[in-house]
Amino acid sequence: MNRTLLCVPLAVSTTEEAVAILQSPDRPFDIAEVRLDYLSDPNPEQILGAKPCPLIFTHRAARDGGNWSGGEDERLDLLRKAELAGADFIDIEADAVSRHHWHGRARRIVSYHNFSETPANLPEMVRQMEEGPCEIVKVATLARSHADVLAVLGLLKAANKPTIALAMGPLGGITRILGPKFGAFLVFASLATGQESAPGQIPAKDMVQHYRFGSISPETRVYFWVDAFGHGRRVAAALNSAMKRANHYGVVVDLPEGDPSELARVYTDLPLAGVASALNADPAACYTSWTGSKPDPLLLDFCSSLGKR
Template structure:
């Protein structure tokens, strides 16, 4: 696997068509550990064949509009699609911390039935909360039954980026796998740094035009940075 220090590399793909997903992802499969399929970006999210065809673990995400995604249907339908993805072979599933607790529990139960892992996530597109709020979010994730947490904010300063990355210290103390980094131009470095600071996973794009979040590095650029670091004297 392309595991660097502790962190995994996940390529995030949002496409309307499962055939486009496969053709786009295939060239970068040797460079990544996980493929995130954004069900909320698909015209027909019945992607069982797509999951089966990928020679890497799949993370299924169905991001609602209220947390920056494209899903506008009912919460029950959204969660049912995530549960279906687990039955189709997804090894990870993402569910938002703000999802109703009974629906969270449904996904966690289904995931563990299929020996898959649940990422409970929180995304702030408006800014970076103070340290107390961030740590409260982390505590909620650890109490939720999540296998992995994901806390992503939007940063405009170095201080905000450092505040998010500092969450890794608390997560490591509790032996809780956590993805923690920041969106936006200021946060781009955190997407790389988290790989070496105990972060469970970072997310990369197929290309700049296909980025699924602000400040997301491409798979190629992320590997260029890794290559430079590997060749230090």
């Protein structure tokens, strides 16, 4: 199975900014999405001339959560120019793909976005997208419940083509962190906090450093840490670092709320290896329970500092 790629959207206002980000020596991503709808001076040729990694070109209309409010012909024409200039991928919406004149150069990502809900008929919609003219399917919907999260992950399990399936919103982080476990083609992360192009994106450096994105596989054990006190990401990062040091193949995902017993029931088929809440659990004790090992000094120091806050 191919490794899941980490993708960062370049939602910047100038071509020069996009090129500067791509040429950064410490870029934490495998692939980048060029958001033409954000650029005031879109120049696909210049961006492609500076690319250090594969590039997706997207020109998203406002109706699909993008920044483009001009005409449809002009929008599709710029995508065509990006393809002819050598784009690796073109992202085109499912309801517009029939109007895009594909030249056979870029791989087509056919996408569906819903910022209001996760529709009950989403599996049927994906089947139709798979049968259409595309190489990759992309779905991003708003998760209002854990059932929505499971529905999105289910798309990856049932995929017949390379698939990107993400849930947006506070609960959607589960689908982003666990994308590699379920064989997602790629996962979107933000360049930094405050630079999200969709609700729920996690900074790319956090994905790599805090959640060990590059080491997650179908065999990775999953644990949930529920924390309503605002320390969830720090606790998850500390536990994940301790597991890395101990060579334990697990990942801790932090959630802002939820009853551990209910989460264990809902995510039985994930499968979920463990769940705990900051209301009544200590990270060090959870580490021992989950891994069968004693916490090392670094984790104990973290837990001590957490208790003093």
